[in-house]
Amino acid sequence: xxxxLSSETLHASCVxxxxxxxxxxxxxxxxxxxxxLRLLDRGFVLVADDQTIVRKQGERLxxxxxxxxxxxxxxxxxxxxxxxxxxxxxxxxLVELTSSIQRMPDDLxxxxxxxxxxxxxxxxxxxxxxxxxxxxxxxxxxxxx
Numbered sequence: 001x002x003x004x005l006s007s008e009t010l011h012a013s014c015v016x017x018x019x020x021x022x023x024x025x026x027x028x029x030x031x032x033x034x035x036x037l038r039l040l041d042r043g044f045v046l047v048a049d050d051q052t053i054v055r056k057q058g059e060r061l062x063x064x065x066x067x068x069x070x071x072x073x074x075x076x077x078x079x080x081x082x083x084x085x086x087x088x089x090x091x092x093x094l095v096e097l098t099s100s101i102q103r104m105p106d107d108l109x110x111x112x113x114x115x116x117x118x119x120x121x122x123x124x125x126x127x128x129x130x131x132x133x134x135x136x137x138x139x140x141x142x143x144x145x
């Protein structure tokens with residue numbers, strides 16, 4: 001019996017903590033790299049900046065960086081810097097960057113990626129609490145991998 005693997009490159013940054021990855025999506029300039037940098041300050045490790053390869057392995061998703069940008073983080077006003085990185089990390093949470101946030105979401109939201117349903121939260125990357133919200137959501141809502 002063969003295991004079928006499929007993959008996709010997402011316009012998303014990705015960081016990980018304790019073996020669980022967080023995909024950060026949003027339009028260009030929405031703050032993906034900036035939020036990633038703030039999460040790195042909280043103990044997360046970079047997986048990928050701006051482009052993330054996600055592949056399906058069984059019933060879970062695995063995130064890694066394209067080889068051309070592995071270990072690189074673009075910091076506006078500073079440039080592209082080398083960072084410690086990890087690869088092949090199971091994805092546990094999807095973060096959507098937007099300024100349109102529901103104050104009290106009705107239920108747990110999710111979004112499928114390659115047929116795997118990921119818990120989804122919306123965050124305004126420009127708020128001071130954005131990194132705290134991502135950390136809390138990973139602990140409370142993120143898939144256990």
